[in-house]
Amino acid sequence: MTTTNPALIWAMIAIAGAGTFLLRFSFLGLLGRGGDVPAAATRALRLVPAAVLAAIVAPAVAGRGADVDLATARFVAAAIAAGVAWRWQNVGLTLASGMVALWLLQAL
Amino acid sequence: MTNPRRAAALAGFRAVLPIMVGVAPFALIAGFAGVDAGVSQVQTVAFSVLVFAGAAQLAALELIGRDGATAVVVATALVINARFLMYSASLAPSLRGLGTGRRALVAYLLTDQAFVVSALRYEQREEPPGTRLAYFLGAAVPLWIEWQAGTVVGAVAGAAVPASWSLDFAIPLVFLALLVPAVRDRAGVAAAGVAAVVAVAAGGLRLNAGLLLAATAGIAAGYTLATRAASR
Numbered sequence: 001m002t003t004t005n006p007a008l009i010w011a012m013i014a015i016a017g018a019g020t021f022l023l024r025f026s027f028l029g030l031l032g033r034g035g036d037v038p039a040a041a042t043r044a045l046r047l048v049p050a051a052v053l054a055a056i057v058a059p060a061v062a063g064r065g066a067d068v069d070l071a072t073a074r075f076v077a078a079a080i081a082a083g084v085a086w087r088w089q090n091v092g093l094t095l096a097s098g099m100v101a102l103w104l105l106q107a108l
Numbered sequence: 109m110t111n112p113r114r115a116a117a118l119a120g121f122r123a124v125l126p127i128m129v130g131v132a133p134f135a136l137i138a139g140f141a142g143v144d145a146g147v148s149q150v151q152t153v154a155f156s157v158l159v160f161a162g163a164a165q166l167a168a169l170e171l172i173g174r175d176g177a178t179a180v181v182v183a184t185a186l187v188i189n190a191r192f193l194m195y196s197a198s199l200a201p202s203l204r205g206l207g208t209g210r211r212a213l214v215a216y217l218l219t220d221q222a223f224v225v226s227a228l229r230y231e232q233r234e235e236p237p238g239t240r241l242a243y244f245l246g247a248a249v250p251l252w253i254e255w256q257a258g259t260v261v262g263a264v265a266g267a268a269v270p271a272s273w274s275l276d277f278a279i280p281l282v283f284l285a286l287l288v289p290a291v292r293d294r295a296g297v298a299a300a301g302v303a304a305v306v307a308v309a310a311g312g313l314r315l316n317a318g319l320l321l322a323a324t325a326g327i328a329a330g331y332t333l334a335t336r337a338a339s340r
Contacts, residue, residue, distance in 0.1 A: 001146035002172050016185040017158030025215035027197035037197045045194045050296040051303040051326030052188050053287035055319050058304035060280035064311020085288040091130045094285035
């Protein structure tokens, strides 16, 4: 639960919103006169989703810093959901299998 | 609206419909993530209206929930959204001829899903910019409505869910569902693997900068691998 001042959260939302719009508008705003994104930048940008998503998921299911623990219901449920995601590539099915696995493991 | 535009808008809607099924749980979780982080429902919905980008919203809310520093929260969201530069550059030549206001509207509504279906259409068909805009809006506007409605429902209903249901676990699960298809080749595996290890190891870092550090390390690792593969 956050203890951050709500006014500061408003500032974060506003800056992130404005920055995101500028990223989206960038080349559209230039009407295509800005040329293309360099190949090296494209290569790096293509990797952003994989890196960011893994950086969010890993500590959430495996723990962080000194609290790493792989023998938890959450880690096992996440592993099962990862298998489902890999096999069927379906958000709803991944969500359902992970939640049901967690509930079953917690009930054991 | 003239006929070809209406037909294009309908075609855009039809193309995005199956994708919308997968977006629904993501939108609900984006609303719930706000509640889970202790952010007000109004601010959670404001996130969806002003940022309108799922992964960035969820990451920012997670950092706010752990009292991350302002600069870290904003930088993390912008790094995740840097991919929009690529989409913007890809669509710009196809939409040449539209006024600034309309291009700004396209920019605001630009998402992974709307980009994918539109880029495919623009590649396959030579159409005037007005028709192309109609196709884009046919796909992007329903996604926008779904995202806002889903966030509101998630934020309101999420507050009523008891903690014993462990619904907070749905947040990493949604990321996992997006991560798996994002890992397409060896460079992607390297990026994800390095990012995961660094994120876990650097989890105790001050200001919650671990996510940003881990993502940067992962991108660097994948980039190095991709560059080597390309030069061979």
